[in-house]
Amino acid sequence: MAIILSSAECELREVLLKNKPQEMLSISPKGTVPVLAFDNKVLDESMDVINWAFAEDSSKFLKYSSSESKLSNYFVELFDSKFKYHLDRYKYANRYKKTSDDHRAECLKILLELDESINADPWIFGSTISLLDISILPFIRQCKIADPKWFLAQDFKKTSNLLDYFESSDLFHIAMKKFDEWDPENPQIVIFPSDSRS
Numbered sequence: 001m002a003i004i005l006s007s008a009e010c011e012l013r014e015v016l017l018k019n020k021p022q023e024m025l026s027i028s029p030k031g032t033v034p035v036l037a038f039d040n041k042v043l044d045e046s047m048d049v050i051n052w053a054f055a056e057d058s059s060k061f062l063k064y065s066s067s068e069s070k071l072s073n074y075f076v077e078l079f080d081s082k083f084k085y086h087l088d089r090y091k092y093a094n095r096y097k098k099t100s101d102d103h104r105a106e107c108l109k110i111l112l113e114l115d116e117s118i119n120a121d122p123w124i125f126g127s128t129i130s131l132l133d134i135s136i137l138p139f140i141r142q143c144k145i146a147d148p149k150w151f152l153a154q155d156f157k158k159t160s161n162l163l164d165y166f167e168s169s170d171l172f173h174i175a176m177k178k179f180d181e182w183d184p185e186n187p188q189i190v191i192f193p194s195d196s197r198s
Contacts, residue, residue, distance in 0.1 A: 001134040001175045002053035004193045005060045010036065012192035013182035021184050047080065047135070054131060062123070062130040071117060072132040079136040083110045087139060091146045107143055108154060115156035122165040129171070137166045 003010060015024055020031050028035045028044040036043040036052065043049050054061060064072060090103035114136075118124045123133050140163050144151040152160065166172055177196040180188070 001171055002050040004171060004174055006053035006057040008053055008056050009191055009194055012179060012190045014179040016181055023184055050135060062125055062128040068125055075114060075132055076135045078110060079139050083107060083139055087143055111156045111159055115159045118158055120158040120162040
C-alpha cells in the first residue's frame with residue numbers, strides 16, 4: 001500500500017513461504033516477506049519498506065500535526081510489537097501455552113484503546129489516509145479474519161467502520177490482487193503496481 005501511494009514502481013516477485021526461492025534467501029537469509037532490494041540495499045522489514053516509500057513521495061499521505069504524529073508513533077509501535085505478538089498467539093493458539101481467549105483479550109484491550117483515540121471519518125485522522133492507517137489496518141483485518149463473529153460483536157464501532165472502509169477502498173483491492181508465483185526457471189517480469197491495476 002505504501003508503494004502504491006508513493007507512486008513508486010517495482011518488479012514484483014510473488015513467493016510462497018513454503019517454497020522460498022534461493023534468489024530471495026541469498027539477499028535476505030531470514031526468509032520473511034516483504035523484501036525490497038535496490039541499489040545494493042535490502043529492506044526486509046515492513047516498516048522499513050513503508051518508511052522508504054514515504055520518503056520517496058509522501059504527497060498522498062496525511063501531513064501530521066504534532067499531536068497526530070505522537071499518537072501515530074505510539075500506535076504503530078503498539079501494534080507492531082504487543083498487538084502482533086498477541087494476534088499471532090490468538091490465531092495459532094495450538095502452538096503456544098496460553099489459551100486463545102487470553103491473547104484475544106489482550107488484542108481487545110488495544111482495539112478498544114485505539115477506538116477511543118481516533119475519529120475514523122473515514123480514515124483514522126479524517127479524510128486523508130495516513131501512515132498509521134496502512135501500518136495497523138492489516139493487523140486489525142487479520143484479527144477480524146480469525147473470528148469475524150466475535151470481532152463484529154465488540155464495542156469498537158469506529159475501528160470496525162474504519163476496517164470496512166479500508167476493505168472497500170481501491171487501495172485495498174489493488175494491494176490484494178493475486179499474482180502467479182515467481183518461477184526462477186521461467187521468470188516473468190511483473191511491474192507493481194502498474195500490472196495490478198489492469
